[in-house]
Amino acid sequence: MPLTVQVVTPEREVEVAADASMVLAHGVEGDVGILPGHAPLLIALGTGPLEIVRPDRRDAMLVDGGFLQVKDDRVIVLAEYAVLPGEIDPAAAAREVEVLRREAEAAPGDDAARGRLARAEATLKLAGR
Amino acid sequence: MGAKFRKTQKRIDSIRSTTKITRAMELVAASRIVKAQQRLVRARPYAMRIQQAIRELAGVSEVAAEFPLLKPRDDIRSSGFVVITSDRGLAGSYNSGVIGVAADLIRDARRAGRETRLHVVGKKGLSFFRFRGYPIASHVAGISDTPRFEDAEALGERLVADFVSGGLDEVRIVYTDFQSSARQVATATQLLPIRRQDVEPSPGAIAPLYEFEPEPAAILSLLLPRYVNTVVFACLLESAASEHAARRRAMKAATENGEELVKVYTRIANRDRQAEITGEIMEVVAGAEALRERKEAS
Numbered sequence: 001m002p003l004t005v006q007v008v009t010p011e012r013e014v015e016v017a018a019d020a021s022m023v024l025a026h027g028v029e030g031d032v033g034i035l036p037g038h039a040p041l042l043i044a045l046g047t048g049p050l051e052i053v054r055p056d057r058r059d060a061m062l063v064d065g066g067f068l069q070v071k072d073d074r075v076i077v078l079a080e081y082a083v084l085p086g087e088i089d090p091a092a093a094a095r096e097v098e099v100l101r102r103e104a105e106a107a108p109g110d111d112a113a114r115g116r117l118a119r120a121e122a123t124l125k126l127a128g129r
Numbered sequence: 130m131g132a133k134f135r136k137t138q139k140r141i142d143s144i145r146s147t148t149k150i151t152r153a154m155e156l157v158a159a160s161r162i163v164k165a166q167q168r169l170v171r172a173r174p175y176a177m178r179i180q181q182a183i184r185e186l187a188g189v190s191e192v193a194a195e196f197p198l199l200k201p202r203d204d205i206r207s208s209g210f211v212v213i214t215s216d217r218g219l220a221g222s223y224n225s226g227v228i229g230v231a232a233d234l235i236r237d238a239r240r241a242g243r244e245t246r247l248h249v250v251g252k253k254g255l256s257f258f259r260f261r262g263y264p265i266a267s268h269v270a271g272i273s274d275t276p277r278f279e280d281a282e283a284l285g286e287r288l289v290a291d292f293v294s295g296g297l298d299e300v301r302i303v304y305t306d307f308q309s310s311a312r313q314v315a316t317a318t319q320l321l322p323i324r325r326q327d328v329e330p331s332p333g334a335i336a337p338l339y340e341f342e343p344e345p346a347a348i349l350s351l352l353l354p355r356y357v358n359t360v361v362f363a364c365l366l367e368s369a370a371s372e373h374a375a376r377r378r379a380m381k382a383a384t385e386n387g388e389e390l391v392k393v394y395t396r397i398a399n400r401d402r403q404a405e406i407t408g409e410i411m412e413v414v415a416g417a418e419a420l421r422e423r424k425e426a427s
Binding site for chain 2: 008009010011012013027028029032039040041042043044067069071076078080
């Protein structure tokens, strides 16, 4: 039985798939892979790509923060922020990384700035695939 | 033409152009209600799922009751209030409704000897409370029209931090509930501590045996502040939809009043013009009569 995948952010529902064979996510305590028949799971996600493997293709998106829940072959990702590769402008993303890197260097103790930089870097990496 | 008639005519022109503006505002507001409603609907799944995850976790985690965000305080010394108003007026009783509810709550809290702190969203609320000398802890403008999640996050995080540090013992949020495009109600609800009935496991429901990573308590401590943010976001979205609905209704009434006035003044203008013509005819007739009488006398 394939996996049903739902990615929900506070402002929209990004992706819904009913035929996934595997989901790869970046949890705070390491990467996880979910196959059909997985035991109920609730984990916190870090900043990184979320991959949905389907019979005919493989979709990736960037997810920053949030939770992943698995129950009865339903995978629900609650992300605060999610962006699809098609929505990324690589040039703009590269510029953003530059700006944020300078900001983060200027304020070494600022966790929020580091978080923004990590998100921008991951976005750029996703665009480059 | 006489001065009186011209004055009325000018007045009609001015009312007509105002009516055009109010009509345009009515149409703009109407299209915004639809968009605001869509945003409201789109935000629901996330909020619902977060809440559900908390319910399931609260069932397995014995420590749930110990979380500061869930724990009501016995001695409430300072109350925080979030008041969501609009930046622009011309929205009927929209702002006065919310401000009225908030002002009542604040008065009650003060009577109970509590310190009150206000977090105001929207220029209208800010100018009201600032003018009356209420202590304002924070204010933000420019977001009430189309609120983004980041706005809710910023506000939510600040409130959670104040609550956890003990600066605030409870927080209430005053917003306008969008029940339908014909009915919006100024409402106050408790934001912090999170109400138990909102996150308690539903009776009889058996939570699946989850594997957790990190452990349940750590996940719950991540989930709870996010839940607060979604509640703030929902209130902002409800208020935005209500604001547009209130403005549409107010502008519709204004347009109708304007049209009614144009009718009344047109009647007055016609009467004045008629009176002037009658007056002139009378003068001509009287003049002719006088001439004739003089001729006959001579």
